[in-house]
Amino acid sequence: MELLFYSLAGIIVIVVIAVSRKSIVAGMEARSDVKRENKPSNNEEGIEDITNENIEKTNEQVKIINQIDDLILIVDKFKNIKFFNNSAKKKFGENNLNKHVATLLRVPDLLQNIDLVLLKKETITMDLELSSPSFQFFKVHLFSGPTSYVDDPDSVVLFLKDLTDIIKAQRFKSDFVANVSHELKTPLVSIKGFLETISGHAKDDLEAQKKFIPIMLEQADRMESLIKDLLSLSRIELEEHIQPQDKVNLKEILSNVEDIHQKNLKSFEFKNNIKDDFFIKGDHEKLIEVFSNIIDNSIKYSEKNKKIEVNCGQGNGKVIGDSYTVSIKDNGIGIPTEQLPRITERFFRVDAAKSKKVGGTGLGMAIVKHIVNQHRGELEIKSETQRGTEIKVHFSKF
Numbered sequence: 001m002e003l004l005f006y007s008l009a010g011i012i013v014i015v016v017i018a019v020s021r022k023s024i025v026a027g028m029e030a031r032s033d034v035k036r037e038n039k040p041s042n043n044e045e046g047i048e049d050i051t052n053e054n055i056e057k058t059n060e061q062v063k064i065i066n067q068i069d070d071l072i073l074i075v076d077k078f079k080n081i082k083f084f085n086n087s088a089k090k091k092f093g094e095n096n097l098n099k100h101v102a103t104l105l106r107v108p109d110l111l112q113n114i115d116l117v118l119l120k121k122e123t124i125t126m127d128l129e130l131s132s133p134s135f136q137f138f139k140v141h142l143f144s145g146p147t148s149y150v151d152d153p154d155s156v157v158l159f160l161k162d163l164t165d166i167i168k169a170q171r172f173k174s175d176f177v178a179n180v181s182h183e184l185k186t187p188l189v190s191i192k193g194f195l196e197t198i199s200g201h202a203k204d205d206l207e208a209q210k211k212f213i214p215i216m217l218e219q220a221d222r223m224e225s226l227i228k229d230l231l232s233l234s235r236i237e238l239e240e241h242i243q244p245q246d247k248v249n250l251k252e253i254l255s256n257v258e259d260i261h262q263k264n265l266k267s268f269e270f271k272n273n274i275k276d277d278f279f280i281k282g283d284h285e286k287l288i289e290v291f292s293n294i295i296d297n298s299i300k301y302s303e304k305n306k307k308i309e310v311n312c313g314q315g316n317g318k319v320i321g322d323s324y325t326v327s328i329k330d331n332g333i334g335i336p337t338e339q340l341p342r343i344t345e346r347f348f349r350v351d352a353a354k355s356k357k358v359g360g361t362g363l364g365m366a367i368v369k370h371i372v373n374q375h376r377g378e379l380e381i382k383s384e385t386q387r388g389t390e391i392k393v394h395f396s397k398f
């Protein structure tokens with residue numbers, strides 16, 4: 001649907017350029033007609049009027065072309081850039097006039113297609129995928145000049161429609177479905193296997209049943225947590241644009257979270273240092289989910305008897321206006337620096353086997369990120385392997 005919309009928008013802009021191409025040809029023809037017609041009477045004023053009108057028209061068109069999000073480059077027959085609009089300037093930098101197009105887009109198919117357009121004067125549409133410096137995807141329409149912008153019949157217009165965000169979202173969706181299916185399938189296959197065993201050849205084997213039933217229950221729990229986290233994530237995503245407005249006390253929230261994890265926290269040196277009230281705008285239940293997930297990670301990824309500490313104080317300018325910052329610091333296994341940016345990705349785990357063993361779904365930090373975003377807060381993660389992790393969440397004051 002979105003793709004269709006963008007393709008239509010692309011076609012409209014191409015029509016604008018094509019019309020301006022016609023207008024320059026018509027303009028040129030008109031000018032030569034006028035010249036021919038007026039030569040005997042020597043009417044110079046008439047020529048000037050029409051020429052001025054064309055210049056104005058061209059300026060108007062350049063203005064339009066400079067305001068669109070799509071990238072437009074025009075190259076001559078040597079593939080040197082003769083025109084680029086503002087969006088192309090933003091993408092590739094200021095000083096690219098007269099440079100070879102391959103200095104910006106080193107794509108053999110694109111260069112070949114430019115030759116084809118020059119040769120056959122046909123319009124060609126192609127997909128262009130770039131992987132460096134980051135993933136980018138364009139639908140490229142190439143057609144032959146001249147245009148109002150480059151008055152050369154041996155020029156080629158490259159109209160690049162940036163579809164990076166849409167393609168990324170599509171790939172993200174299909175990756176997500178594949179990940180969910182895989183995560184659900186693994187425990188299901190194991191439950192099915194055990195069921196087949198205890199209802200088949202181990203039908204009367206009480207020992208085997210005693211051994212397998214707890215494993216099956218554990219796998220069923222895993223599926224349940226996964227579905228719970230998935231539902232939570234999709235609910236939060238739907239509401240992400242609505243900032244919660246209740247007056248909530250961070251002290252109360254962290255105290256509730258402590259109660260929830262009380263049993264597990266007994267095996268750690270846990271300290272909640274929040275003694276004062278800290279009021280922010282928020283949703284009590286969702287904030288419990290945030291800090292519950294963060295404390296749950298400190299418990300899961302720290303050895304027994306290690307320190308886990310909770311603090312709250314004045315913020316340090318990470319969010320607009322006066323703010324409070326909650327910090328949860330552990331002395332656990334830590335996260336390698338290069339993995340830190342990926343921690344809030346869905347299903348990302350530093351050590352998948354370890355996470356599964358302790359009942360992780362790989363969705364906890366993705367949920368945290370979305371709820372913090374919904375609160376217009378900011379998440380800060382610092383960690384060092386074997387030393388521990390500190391997660392700070394910044395909120396604007398109520």
Ligand SMILES: Nc1ncnc2c1ncn2[C@@H]1O[C@H](COP(=O)(O)OP(=O)(O)O)[C@@H](O)[C@H]1O
Nearest residue numbers: 297301334349350355360361362363364365389
């Ligand atoms: N406090 C922490 N200490 C060490 N590693 C952590 C911590 N918090 C998160 N991680 C790492 O980040 C990954 C993603 O966290 P999360 O989204 O909560 O998923 P999981 O269900 O695996 O806990 C975890 O698998 C773990 O590798």
Ligand SMILES: [Mg+2]
Nearest residue numbers: 297360364365
């Ligand atoms: Mg977790």
